[in-house]
Amino acid sequence: EAEVAQSPRYKITEKSQAVAFWCDPISGHATLYWYRQILGQGPELLVQFQDESVVDDSQLPKDRFSAERLKGVDSTLKIQPAELGDSAMYLCASSSGLDWETQYFGPGTRLLVL
Amino acid sequence: AQSVSQHNHHVILSEAASLELGCNYSYGGTVNLFWYVQYPGQHLQLLLKYFSGDPLVKGIKGFEAEFIKSKFSFNLRKPSVQWSDTAEYFCAVNAGTGTASKLTFGTGTRLQVTL
Numbered sequence: 001e002a003e004v005a006q007s008p009r010y011k012i013t014e015k016s017q018a019v020a021f022w023c024d025p026i027s028g029h030a031t032l033y034w035y036r037q038i039l040g041q042g043p044e045l046l047v048q049f050q051d052e053s054v055v056d057d058s059q060l061p062k063d064r065f066s067a068e069r070l071k072g073v074d075s076t077l078k079i080q081p082a083e084l085g086d087s088a089m090y091l092c093a094s095s096s097g098l099d100w101e102t103q104y105f106g107p108g109t110r111l112l113v114l
Numbered sequence: 115a116q117s118v119s120q121h122n123h124h125v126i127l128s129e130a131a132s133l134e135l136g137c138n139y140s141y142g143g144t145v146n147l148f149w150y151v152q153y154p155g156q157h158l159q160l161l162l163k164y165f166s167g168d169p170l171v172k173g174i175k176g177f178e179a180e181f182i183k184s185k186f187s188f189n190l191r192k193p194s195v196q197w198s199d200t201a202e203y204f205c206a207v208n209a210g211t212g213t214a215s216k217l218t219f220g221t222g223t224r225l226q227v228t229l
Contacts, residue, residue, distance in 0.1 A: 004157075033217075042118070042204050042219030043158070056216065091158070101146045101165065101208050103217060105158040 002026045004106030006092050012112045018080035021109045025074070025094030031055075033103060034067055034077050035091040043091055049075060082113045116141040116209045120220035127195050128228050135190040135223050137179075137205030146208040147188040148217075149179055153201045161203070164188065175199070200227045 005024040013019050025032050030051050035043035046065065048056040051072040060067065064083070069075040079086055089110050093103040119138045127133060139145065149161040162173025169181040179190045188205060205220040 040221070042206075042221050044219070045216055048216075093158075102148075102160060102163060104160070105150075107157040 004092055004094055004104055006090075006106040006109055008109055009107060010110050010112075012114065013082050014114050015084055016081040018078065019082050019111060020079075021077045021090050021092075021111075023075045023077070023092030023106060025092070026096070026104055029094035029096045029104075030072070031095045031097075031100055032069060032075050033093040033095075034075070035093065037089040037091055037108070039088070046077070079111075082111075084113050087111055087113045116145070116207050116216070116218050118205050118207050118218055118220035120203075120205055120223050122223045123221070124224045124226070126226045126228065129197055130194045133190070133192040133195045133199075133225070135203055135205075135225070137188045137190065137220060139186050139188065139205075139207045139218075141186075141207060141209045143209060147179075147181060148206040148208065149173065149177070149188075149190050150204045150206060150219075151201050152204070152222075158204070161190070195225075195227050197227045197229055199225060201225060 007022050032049045034046045036046050037043040046060045047067045049069045052069050067077045089108045091108045092106045095103045117140045121136045147164040150158045151161045152158050161177050162171050164171045164181045172178045177192050181188050202222045202224050204222045206217050208217045
């Protein structure tokens with residue numbers, strides 16, 4: 001069964017450093033999402049791509065966060081500089097045009113900022 | 115803006131007990147409703163979904179949920195839980211149309227099933 005891939009699975013960094021997360025959606029899925037899940041809360045959407053275009057980045061802290069999906073396939077989410085409050089799980093999800101309402105999630109990257 | 119409320123934060127049940135997890139949403143228009151499950155150490159998985167039609171939907175592993183439009187609710191049920199159902203359960207709402215619609219999650223309910 002096809003799955004969304006993410007790496008790294010865990011990342012520890014010091015505040016003010018830069019971090020990057022990678023996501024490879026299910027093959028053929030045009031829509032890609034990045035979520036942030038703080039411990040004890042549900043995932044919150046950071047950014048949504050349709051192919052290589054950003055559809056919604058209203059909740060993305062653009063002063064420090066950036067996301068790209070240059071060729072409309074895999075995607076990178078970057079934080080620079082990282083802050084203590086960025087410690088969370090970062091989830092990637094994708095959906096296809098045939099069933100765009102249903103999102104399939106990757107295993108996530110757990111970030112700890114010291 | 116849409117929002118989702120899950121009132122039960124932590125539920126402890128014995129095996130074979132019946133389960134009902136509450137989910138209420140706020141949105142005046144047409145919604146798609148989901149329950150996702152996250153087993154320990156695993157990623158979020160789709161349990162079941164409701165788009166339209168029969169308000170009682172059946173999902174994997176014996177779970178079902180009922181959409182009650184008048185109550186803005188989409189409660190999850192299982193007649194007899196198993197130890198392996200220990201997990202965190204998230205209700206989610208997708209409102210709007212087209213690819214620009216947004217999935218909003220509740221805060222989750224942690225279910226612990228004891229032997």
